[in-house]
Amino acid sequence: MKILQLEYFITVVKQNSFTKAADLLHISQPSLTASIKKLEDELGYQLLTRTTKAVKITEKGTLFYHYATELVQQYHQTVEKMYDLSFSQTPKITISLLESTSQWMSTVIQQHRQQYDEQHYKVNEVLGLQDAVNMLLNYDAHIAITNEEIRHEDVTSIPLYEEEYFLLAPMGQFNTKSISIKDLPLILPNQHYQVRKHLDDYFVRLDVRPNIVMEVDRFEAATNFVHRGMGFAVIPRFYYQSYSTAHLDALRIRPKISRTIHLNYLKKRKHVARVLSLIELCQHYWMFE
Known part of the structure; x- marks a missing residue:
């Protein structure tokens, strides 16, 4: 079993097609089919079922796909580290x-x-x-x-260091230096981010259900939507130094929320x-x- 065979198999699964996978890998379709067949023979079980219309992955093929993906990723990471040394x-x-x-x-x-x-x-x-x-x-x-x-x-x-979270708003929209965010339309990070956990805990402590109008992956994206007037973003104090916050106001949040x-x-x-x-x-x- 070779890494190349695993990469071929992963590509077929992702493309859901031998033809598309062969084009992407720049090899002939018969060569790709033969490589997958040889891999199945070595393993002793079928990975894929093929019909004239579609390619389907078997139960064992699904498990093998996860193992193969992990192995290929580890292989490339190792090669990269070895290259760094040379x-x-x-x-x-x-x-x-x-x-x-x-x-x-x-x-x-x-x-x-x-x-x-x-x-x-x-x-x-x-x-x-x-x-x-x-x-x-x-x-x-x-x-x-x-x-x-x-x-x-x-x-x-x-x-x-410790830093506060601030509310990012269009310049001049609020004539104040601090504000409560409980009723404002908010643009917040997605659930799996550390900042979102802090904010969710904050709202639980205040017994407030926030008005979340948008969830994004990056502060940069949130900032762009604030520029468009689609809501207000909660950002860490030092992110306000970034270029994307130009022409926006950063207001202190009441009650205070911070992080270390x-x-x-x-x-x-x-x-x-x-x-x-x-x-x-x-x-x-x-x-x-």
């Missing part, structure tokens, strides 16, 4: 962060690269707290920035000096602030 004596530093922290984190990374001018970085946005935990435990991130403490025996979680940003890393991972240096720079940035 490309440079200093493998990439991987950072998992929140969309709202990218502004100050870019400054810290810039300072870090002044010390290590050959250093490469890989930055990913984290969706939920468990995503950040998994990235650390799976060695997919050296550092994870979260808006909650990670309470895990293998993770060190350091509080960096944490820097997290894996205890048992032997971090090189330059990763430890980046961690120190993150801490020093907020000590200075």
Whole structure:
């Protein structure tokens, strides 16, 4: 069994067609069919049923598809890491962060690269707290920035700073510096985001049912809809520094709602000096602030 066979099988399932999959893979359809048949012979069971009209995946094929997808993903991650080692004596530093922290984190990374001018970085946005935990435990991130403490025996979680949430509104719409949001049409993050959990807990404490008119994946998208007058977004204070909030007002929310940003890393991972240096720079940035 080869990785290429698994990739062929995954493509057929996704395309639901041998013809489309063959075109996408740039191989002939007979070659693709023969490859899948050989894979089924090696496994000893059928993965797909074929008719003149459709391709259907069997029960065992469905289970195998999930395993194959995971294996192919792990394979490509491993190859990427091996390539990093051959490309440079200093493998990439991987950072998992929140969309709202990218502004100050870019400054810290810039300072870090002044010390290590050959250093490469890989930055990913984290969706939920468990995503950040998994990235650390799976060695997919050296550092994870979260808006909650990670309470895990293998993770060190350091509080960096506290920030309030603000209401983002069209400039001049409210003649006030603070406002209650309980009756306003709100644009909030989707359910699986850390910020949404904070907001849901906030409304539960106030015994308020919020008027949610839209749910989005990114603060940038929420900000665009505020510009269009489709509602009001709840954003962290430091996201208001971003370019997309130009010509909008940020109002304090009554009663106050805030969060604490944490820097997290894996205890048992032997971090090189330059990763430890980046961690120190993150801490020093907020000590200075």
